[in-house]
Amino acid sequence: MKLIAPFKQGVSYRLGDGQHIKFWRDNWAGELALETQFPLIFRLAVDKEVRVCDVRMSDADSVSWNVMLRRNRYDWEEQQMNDLAALLDQVVAEEGDDLWVWKWSRTGQFSVKTMYVKLRELETGASSYPIAFPYKVVWCRSIPLNIKFFLWTLMLGRTLTLDRLINMGIALPPVCFMCGMANESTTHLFLHCSKALQLWASLIQSPFIFSNLFGMDSIQEWLVAWPERKGPEITRWIWNLLPVAVIWVIWKNRNDKAFRDREFSVSKLEKEIKCTIWYWCGVWTGRKHYFFRDLMVSWKDILQGDLIR
Numbered sequence: 504m505k506l507i508a509p510f511k512q513g514v515s516y517r518l519g520d521g522q523h524i525k526f527w528r529d530n531w532a533g534e535l536a537l538e539t540q541f542p543l544i545f546r547l548a549v550d551k552e553v554r555v556c557d558v559r560m561s562d563a564d565s566v567s568w569n570v571m572l573r574r575n576r577y578d579w580e581e582q583q584m585n586d587l588a589a590l591l592d593q594v595v596a597e598e599g600d601d602l603w604v605w606k607w608s609r610t611g612q613f614s615v616k617t618m619y620v621k622l623r624e625l626e627t628g629a630s631s632y633p634i635a636f637p638y639k640v641v642w643c644r645s646i647p648l649n650i651k652f653f654l655w656t657l658m659l660g661r662t663l664t665l666d667r668l669i670n671m672g673i674a675l676p677p678v679c680f681m682c683g684m685a686n687e688s689t690t691h692l693f694l695h696c697s698k699a700l701q702l703w704a705s706l707i708q709s710p711f712i713f714s715n716l717f718g719m720d721s722i723q724e725w726l727v728a729w730p731e732r733k734g735p736e737i738t739r740w741i742w743n744l745l746p747v748a749v750i751w752v753i754w755k756n757r758n759d760k761a762f763r764d765r766e767f768s769v770s771k772l773e774k775e776i777k778c779t780i781w782y783w784c785g786v787w788t789g790r791k792h793y794f795f796r797d798l799m800v801s802w803k804d805i806l807q808g809d810l811i812r
């Protein structure tokens with residue numbers, strides 16, 4: 504395990520003359536480094552390694568902050584800028600040199616023991632990976648390899664939704680391609696988007712499971728919580744492939760809309776999801792007793808375990 508990252512998390516600075524503190528990178532105002540607290544503004548910073556003393560302008564009776572940005576801000580960046588200004592307003596500098604403080608001990612002094620305790624916590628997952636990884640769903644053998652890979656990146660939070668692209672410094676409007684209403688993130692796109700909700704509602708056909716959707720904070724959590732379903736083989740096959748097919752088809756259609764301006768409808772997506780599941784079921788020998796038509800006509804019966812051949 505690399506030590507520098509958790510070590511840096513444990514250090515916070517008390518501002519003195521600001522000569523030794525990096526304005527964006529070090530942890531000196533608020534709980535986290537400013538680059539983490541205000542990513543939209545950080546990406547606009549002219550000098551990402553600038554020191555606090557080069558940003559903070561003070562004379563006998565006033566202090567101002569000269570945060571240099573590459574361009575004018577868009578509307579959706581204003582909120583973070585205002586929050587940053589409010590935070591800087593509260594900063595008080597002490598006389599003399601900057602001091603660093605070790606957050607994970609009561610005295611503020613660094614010790615190997617407190618570092619060790621924190622590392623153990625990070626390694627056992629107590630603070631870095633609060634949610635289990637949905638291995639069963641992601642490594643299901645009948646899902647094609649490229650889709651497994653897509654799911655893997657999705658679980659790692661690497662899927663290039665608009666919120667991530669904007670954080671990476673690309674200037675884009677943040678609005679979801681599917682509904683045009685809310686900002687796009689993976690949680691929105693796959694769970695809470697009005698189009699996604701319509702799809703889940705129509706495909707799951709159970710008010711109880713549907714209501715669970717609103718309690719989920721991430722797509723990963725949703726996949727881990729995906730319940731088992733008992734019943735004939737056809738029911739289990741379709742039920743287990745359903746969440747991945749929904750995610751994959753939403754992502755494909757979202758990209759078609761984003762890059763090729765192709766329109767879609769919820770009913771088209773629903774049909775495509777059923778086609779996808781049918782295709783993935785191709786590795787199951789029992790499929791020969793059924794027809795694709797069954798998925799279109801008897802979907803509800805299949806999910807309830809009432810269609811057996």
Ligand SMILES: [Zn+2]
Pocket residue numbers: 679680681682683684685691692695696697698
């Ligand atoms: Zn949406």
